[in-house]
Amino acid sequence: MRAVVYRETGPSSVLQVVERDLPEPGPGEVRVRLVRSGVNPTDWKFRAGMMSGYDEVTPGQDGAGVVDALGEGVEGFAVGDRVWLVLAQHGRAHGTAAEHTVQPVAKVVHLPEGADFDLGASVGVPAVTAHRALTASELGPARLGPGALAGRTVLVAGGAGAVGNAAIQLARWSGATVVATVSSPGKAALATAAGAHHTIDYHSSDVVEEVRALCPDGVDIAVEVAPAQNVGIDLEVVKVHGLVSIYANNGGDEMTMPLRAAFGKNLRFQFLILYTLDPGLVRAAVEDVNAAIAAGALRVGEEAGLPVHHYPLDQAAAAHDAVEAGAVGKVLLDVSGG
Template identity: 70%
Template sequence: MRAVVYTETGPSSVLRLTERDVPEPGPGEIRVRLVRAGVNPTDWKFRAGGMPGGMSHPEVTPGQDGAGVVDAVGPGVTAHEVGTRVWLMLVQHGQPHGTAAEYVVVPAWKAQPLPEAASYDLGAALGVPAVTAHRALTSGDVERLWPGAMEGLTVLVAGGAGAVGNAAIQLARWAGATVIATVSSDEKGALAVAAGAHHTVNYRVGDPAAEIAAITQGGVDQVVEVAPAQNDDLDRKVLRIGGTVAIYANNGGDELTLPLRATFSKNLRYQFILLYTLDDHLLRAAAEDVTAAVAAGALRVGETAGAPLHHFSLAEAAAAHDAVEQGAVGKVLLDIAGS
């Protein structure tokens, strides 16, 4: 099979396309013939050596997310059958080989059914963004997402045009929340609206805190935060008493300083999120809810969903990594096989 690998961390040029044996599933595992693979910021950060564990194995095939068809099942697997369409999450985590390959073997629980109406593009775009968004949305007043679960709540999504922001908008809207997205331009505002945001606020213009306060009654319940070092003052101003800030990235700075009295006087909660250290029961809950949202047609990709798609061939994996590193708006995908 064809697979993209690297044997040392560094720039995207360390990636090379090679031939490897098709892997065999062991107990509790399945093999998936991949059609699409998603590329996320975490992929290039591991490859570049910017995150611990980038070279935890002598050879690494990058890629946490993907979609394809179950090709073989190992002993003890009963939840999947050969020929089942699936979407994958956290594939390379804990093993050397990820989704930038024609076949991959994964623990069966990391593969979720992909409804027939859902494209492989959508399946490969779920994973890291959607599971992160789910954890962010369920770190406050609700534990699971379903229609009506967030009815009456207001969610502020920082960076509404990003991949996690896009997923958070769609999931929060599906769950019944009123969604406000902060954006840096009219173009990104249009993407957030396409994703389903009820309101957008350009944080570079005027007084965003006053604008958000005018939209809400009593403040925001939940913030999905991508840039806490930059946005904490804004978040604290607009959150209601007892609100939650869910932080999943460090855009805009690595250090966050909190004014203690102003923060604890509102009884705020701060939830930090990294999928690689998240308890399995939270990952499984997210996978179930995301799959339900997909089945309901509540999660989409493409221009009309505010998530433009950027397709690269498997041989162009380095260019795909570069596109993500350079801030491509939307979702970067590797086309591995015809759909």
């Protein structure tokens, strides 16, 4: 089989496409023939030097394809099932940027009928991250679904990004009023297509004034991508007992904030990353994400505010470069037909 690998960390030029033996599933494992592999910022960051410990790595946490072999003791799956994968390369050397991958059954998820492989390869890291960001509020639900966020208001920073897009769609599906901040009219159109009720261009507007005009009592949850730059805004616009969910460090690695302002509102700050998230929370997120897919509430493509950019497997380096450069939309590797 063909697989993308790197044997040392560094720029995208360390990625190579090689031939490898077809892996066989062991007990409790499933082999999947990949059709699409998702590329996330975490993939290029690991490749650039954040991860080591393996002689050879095949990147890719997200992917979608067809089950083509089962290990001993696997139940609930059959050869030919359409599936998507979650955290496929976490704790393992080989992820989804290959024609086949072998994964523990817990990382394999049935792809709902009617959902295509582009969507299946796009929901893992972004949608599970968005789910966690929306479900840790002291006053909020443990799960998402129709009505779960009814009466709540969610502010999504960076509404045109992959996580922001998923947060908008999941919050809207769950009944929230959604406000998204963006950096251009084009990105405002994408956030609106995703389902945002209101958009605010932070280059041309005062975000605090605009949010206060829309939500006089403040927002319940802020999904934050750039805390070093935006924490002051969050302190101003999140209501008492509200939640600030921080999932990235865009714009700076250190955050400074006035503590009394946070004390005064009894705010909760959640810093989140999927790799140390409790497996039960991952499972809950996967179940809700699948329910949203089945309901048609979670989508990809220009019409859903998340343009999809396809690269062949042998252009994995270019795909990594596109994500590192901030490509607007979702970058996918076309691994095989399906």
